[in-house]
Amino acid sequence: MTESTGTTDVAFSPGFLWGAATSSYQIEGSLDADGRGESVWDVFARRPGAIEDGGDASVACDSYRRWPEDIDLISRMNLGAYRFSVAWSRIMPEGRGRVEKRGLDHYERFVDALLERDIVPVLTLNHWDMPQALMADGGWAGRSSVDAFAEYTVAVADRLADRVQWWITQNEPWIIALLGYRLGLHAPGIRDLGASVAAGHHVMLAHGAGADVLRRYPGVQVGAALNLLPCVPASDDERDVAAAWASDGYCNRWHLDPLFGKGYPADMREHYERALGRELTEIRSGDEAAIAGRSDFLAVNYYTRRVMAAAEPDGADQPFPWRVVSPREQVPRTDEGTEISPGTFRDLLLRLHREYDGVPLIIAENGGIFADTPMHDGRIRDVRRQTFLRQHVTAMAEAAAAGADVRGYLHWSLLDNFEWALGYRPRFGLVHVDYRTGERTIKDSGLLYAELARTGRLPAAGFLQGAAGTAP
Ligand code: GBH
Secondary structure (H helix, E strand, O other): OOOOOOOOOOOOOOOOEEEEEOOHHHHOOOOOHHHOOOEHHHHHHOOOOOOHHHOOOOOOOOHHHHHHHHHHHHHHOOOOEEEEEOOHHHHOOOOOOOOOHHHHHHHHHHHHHHHHOOOEEEEEEEOOOOEHHHHHHOHHHOOHHHHHHHHHHHHHHHHHOOOOOEEEEEEOHHHHHHHHHHOOOOOOOOOOHHHHHHHHHHHHHHHHHHHHHHOOOOOOEEEEEEEEOOEEEOOOOHHHHHHHHHHHHHHHHHHHHHHOOOOOOHHHHHHHHHHHOOOOOOOOOOHHHHHOOOOOOEEEEEOOOEEEEEOOOOOOOOOOOEEEEOOOOOOOEOOOOOEOOHHHHHHHHHHHHHHOOOOOEEEEEEOOOOOOOOOEOOEOOOHHHHHHHHHHHHHHHHHHHOOOOEEEEEEEOOEOOOOHHHOOOOOOOOEEEOOOOOOEEEOHHHHHHHHHHHHOOOOOOOOOOOOOOOOO
């Protein structure tokens, strides 16, 4: 692993976007308000055992009602940008066709309030909460999902593209395909490799179709958000090196290459065809051309790396000939066991810069790997998130100094929120949420981040000593 040197002075230009991110289903609650239709997550969350602790998102952070408080927090933390998502089923309760005006009114009020405070909105169209009605045609596994998404994009863009510049079509196509359609751990809870390949491809096609809509509006910048997971070999053994490269095809290149005009990588196509015992007929001629060349920027969600070795000959790791192993050396980890690897973050940004023609990058998520630190005397001294922030911002500065075109950093997350299948246990916010009362408290990491956002530099160590635990 390459360590961050920690010597680069972190100093970003005034135009750099410092912000935080959330998604609709994770924070909004009010699932029946204003004519909202059901989403796949409403249905999935009702399955016994689907959500740890049996929680659901019916209240979450109550942000559908408490959004003015959220905007106050963003503003008190000096953040210049906010990434949020629009709930598709609030705009098109039946998935397509009829547009629910009250849903659009809500997001318009919200965006106008952000703009009034000089907060740049970064709008995600699909952060996983697809309308349940579209499951009649297979959800993302059905090709008609692509047209449905284009219709939805038209509805939102007609209302908001005159005032929202930054648009993210899709959040993490790989996670949708893997957890939603292959492992069944996320909505819609399907376990089928073939459906997963189809779903992933249709999400990518939907990016292209959505971008075609959005690019008709002047000044709009369009990207997709990929959760990139660098895969490093467990040893110099050529089989491990090959395994790491192959699994990079699965996690990373499968999405990066078609977005930036290289088409789906042939090696991964072969792995899928071998595993399925058939050709990938869902990828039709002309599809790759409909995905390519439609990204003004790349939204990067970075969490961690993984270490890869060749699969055992008869291993349980099928369908693919690689497996995840523990790194040989001692590595820093969260309590939950996720490796903390800022050096990998810098290397990833430089790789993207090099291999994808200097594409402009926005870090759209980073941070959601720590669980909880308790409140004490009204303060949340989440030291590890502060360390994480310092290390990753430094790594990003190193990548920028070496040429990567990084335009913004959006921390995951603004608020503690509904962490999908893990329920409310992991608390990934810069701001603590009391789920009984809805009360919000800025954590120490939020105070640190506020100072960074205000000055464009990492504050000196110890700057929080004596802080009152109130907002700056
Ligand atoms: C991001 O996904 C998401 O975009 C965001 O919504 C989420 O809150 C954030 O990560 C933090 O996790 O035990 O089956 O639930 C990144 C990929 C996928 C990593 C889900 C954690 C947990 C698997 N994440 N995964 S499961």
